[in-house]
Amino acid sequence: xxxxxxxxxxxxxxxxxxxxxxxxxxxxxxxxxxxxxxxxxxxxxxxxxxxxxxxxxxxxxxxxxxxxxxxxxxxxxxxxxxxxxxxxxxxxxxxxxxxxxxxxxxxxxxxxxxxxxxxxxxxxxxxxxxxxxxxxxxxxxxxxxxxxxxxxxxxxxxxxxxxxxxxxxxxxxxxxxxxxxxxxxxxxxxxxxxxxxxxxxxxxxxxxxxxxxxxxxxxxxxxx
Amino acid sequence: xxxxxxxxxxxxxxxxxxxxxxxxxxxxxxxxxxxxxxxxxxxxxxxxxxxxxxxxxxxxxxxxxxxxxxxxxxxxxxxxxxxxxxxxxxxxxxxxxxxxxxxxxxxxxxxxxxxxxxxxxxxxxxxxxxxxxxxxxxxxxxxxxxxxxxxxxxxxxxxxxxxxxxxxxxxxxxxxxxxxxxxxxxxxxxxxxxxxxxxxxxxxxxxxxxxxxxxxxxxxxxxxxxxxxxxxxxxxxxxxxxxxxxxxxxxxxxxxxxxxxxxxxxxxxxxxxxxxxxxxxxxxxxxxxxxxxxxxxxxxxxxxxxxxxxxxxxxxxxxxxxxxxxxxxxxxxxxxxxxxxxxxxxxxxxxxxxxxxxxxxxxxxxxxxxxxxxxxxxxxxxxxxxxxxxxxxxxxxxxxxxxxxxxxxxxxxxxxxx
Numbered sequence: 001x002x003x004x005x006x007x008x009x010x011x012x013x014x015x016x017x018x019x020x021x022x023x024x025x026x027x028x029x030x031x032x033x034x035x036x037x038x039x040x041x042x043x044x045x046x047x048x049x050x051x052x053x054x055x056x057x058x059x060x061x062x063x064x065x066x067x068x069x070x071x072x073x074x075x076x077x078x079x080x081x082x083x084x085x086x087x088x089x090x091x092x093x094x095x096x097x098x099x100x101x102x103x104x105x106x107x108x109x110x111x112x113x114x115x116x117x118x119x120x121x122x123x124x125x126x127x128x129x130x131x132x133x134x135x136x137x138x139x140x141x142x143x144x145x146x147x148x149x150x151x152x153x154x155x156x157x158x159x160x161x162x163x164x165x166x167x168x169x170x171x172x173x174x175x176x177x178x179x180x181x182x183x184x185x186x187x188x189x190x191x192x193x194x195x196x197x198x199x200x201x202x203x204x205x206x207x208x209x210x211x212x213x214x215x216x217x218x219x220x221x222x223x224x
Numbered sequence: 225x226x227x228x229x230x231x232x233x234x235x236x237x238x239x240x241x242x243x244x245x246x247x248x249x250x251x252x253x254x255x256x257x258x259x260x261x262x263x264x265x266x267x268x269x270x271x272x273x274x275x276x277x278x279x280x281x282x283x284x285x286x287x288x289x290x291x292x293x294x295x296x297x298x299x300x301x302x303x304x305x306x307x308x309x310x311x312x313x314x315x316x317x318x319x320x321x322x323x324x325x326x327x328x329x330x331x332x333x334x335x336x337x338x339x340x341x342x343x344x345x346x347x348x349x350x351x352x353x354x355x356x357x358x359x360x361x362x363x364x365x366x367x368x369x370x371x372x373x374x375x376x377x378x379x380x381x382x383x384x385x386x387x388x389x390x391x392x393x394x395x396x397x398x399x400x401x402x403x404x405x406x407x408x409x410x411x412x413x414x415x416x417x418x419x420x421x422x423x424x425x426x427x428x429x430x431x432x433x434x435x436x437x438x439x440x441x442x443x444x445x446x447x448x449x450x451x452x453x454x455x456x457x458x459x460x461x462x463x464x465x466x467x468x469x470x471x472x473x474x475x476x477x478x479x480x481x482x483x484x485x486x487x488x489x490x491x492x493x494x495x496x497x498x499x500x501x502x503x504x505x506x507x508x509x510x511x512x513x514x515x516x517x518x519x520x521x522x523x524x525x526x527x528x529x530x531x532x533x534x535x536x537x538x539x540x541x542x543x544x545x546x547x548x549x550x551x552x553x554x555x556x557x558x559x560x561x562x563x564x565x566x567x568x569x570x571x572x573x574x575x576x577x578x579x580x581x582x583x584x585x586x587x588x589x590x591x592x593x594x595x596x597x598x599x600x601x602x603x604x605x606x607x608x609x610x611x612x613x614x615x616x617x618x619x620x621x622x623x624x625x626x627x628x629x630x631x632x633x634x635x636x637x638x639x640x641x642x
Contacts, residue, residue, distance in 0.1 A: 220440045223288050
């Protein structure tokens with residue numbers, strides 16, 4: 001009887017310990033693709049694909065980006081949106097902006113496309129000095145679930161526009177990013193024939209801000 | 225404090241009740257030795273949770289969703305083993321080893337429940353510490369107290385569920401325990417689906433998404449179902465206690481019976497009280513925690529003289545955020561804020577607007593100043609310095625008990641408020 005008790009105890013412990021030590025990796029298979037609707041005040045093309053969650057930095061299993069949309073085009077920029085766990089951040093004046101109380105870290109990646117060469121950006125370059133507003137609207141109720149302005153920051157996978165936000169309810173949402181001209185933040189473009197890239201910001205922002213909208217984001221609250 | 229009280233209670237109370245009921249059932253069905261096996265599971269769960277909590281907060285190697293899927297997956301297998309060997313073990317001439325295996329499965333289930341629920345609860349003080357940057361601040365201590373109180377309440381719920389269960393016979397207790405285990409199994413299955421869809425291991429569709437949406441938005445319902453279960457258990461016993469008619473042979477036996485039913489009554493009432501408190505925390509306190517933001521109203525400044533605005537420092541002595549405004553010639557309201565910095569004789573003065581979010585303004589929450597638009601928490605000591613989401617800087621001086629701000633300096637930001 002003692003032996004049975006010992007075996008049972010050992011079994012229960014081994015089961016639990018094996019979970020901590022034994023499970024090393026998971027397989028993540030891309031599975032679905034869906035169409036996305038986009039609305040833009042400027043040239044915005046439809047080109048959305050959804051991939052499996054991405055783990056930047058390989059071994060950093062705690063940092064898995066979940067895509068919201070990828071490859072939406074706003075004039076000279078390709079715009080991607082992902083989210084992951086809320087993260088603490090810091091700048092020179094705020095040494096620790098806590099992640100406490102937030103549900104996700106929403107990230108907007110803006111990379112120059114081929115059109116970006118007209119403003120001097122290399123293909124795939126991160127586009128700095130943008131002010132990007134985000135708006136997340138519940139597709140079923142029409143209520144604004146979250147809105148605000150991204151801040152510029154760097155993570156281990158590079159610079160991006162991001163923000164910790166509160167989004168405590170699972171649901172279907174429409175996501176809109178409004179991109180302001182970098183000129184608003186005093187970003188300049190050379191205009192002379194010798195050193196200028198050829199284009200001007202007003203070529204793209206002359207009629208106002210660029211807007212990228214992704215409709216039908218099926219979001220579920222996650223345990224981080 | 226209330227935020228952490230709700231978090232800890234919401235996460236822990238369901239598992240605590242299930243672990244308590246399982247403990248009573250294992251003890252009742254298989255005896256004290258099986259109870260010891262079960263205790264090993266509880267200890268293992270707590271130890272593993274502590275390790276997980278440490279790993280989550282100090283390394284980037286833990287993908288919580290992935291771990292949850294492992295816990296839920298193993299949990300479903302363990303529940304199946306528990307059910308099979310429990311039922312098979314109750315058959316006539318069933319070998320005793322079946323009971324041992326059932327007890328071991330229950331022990332593993334308890335370990336998994338704690339392993340899943342406890343890491344976050346153990347990590348909340350760390351998160352609160354990160355937010356406060358000091359273990360000595362009142363705010364941190366209050367948050368810590370909230371977390372500890374939540375855990376304490378959950379432990380009480382677990383103990384009460386176990387004690388209540390022990391007042392029943394093995395068969396009815398078995399039925400109640402199985403209901404709790406089935407609720408847990410449903411939660412595990414939905415939890416696995418949730419992770420599988422989030423991680424795109426499987427394609428989602430409308431039905432699955434609706435199911436997962438329900439699961440994630442109504443997580444407390446699993447705890448409510450368990451509350452209902454244990455409250456029903458308590459009510460049944462309370463009703464029975466009104467019609468006690470057990471035979472006794474002598475006064476001593478009579479006293480023993482009366483003491484037994486008094487204990488039953490007390491545990492029944494205690495269970496209901498604990499459930500009531502938990503439900504209050506998970507509903508009313510939660511609602512309070514998520515209440516809409518209240519922005520401090522615009523106050524009149526002390527005086528305006530010689531092109532300067534004067535704000536008496538006495539107004540700021542309370543350490544709270546104060547909002548003031550002037551109106552420009554064309555009617556634009558230009559707002560500015562002032563606050564006395566904590567543990568300091570200096571003041572933070574700035575516009576009620578920032579470079580990034582414009583004139584959206586700031587509000588005070590739990591002693592912190594937060595940007596209303598982007599929710600970024602300001603370090604009060606850095607108000608007055610430029611950068612990030614800090615308030616736009618305005619020139620000011622402190623003279624003879626007044627904060628003195630040139631009107632020109634305020635008017636310079638007029639366009640921010642248009």
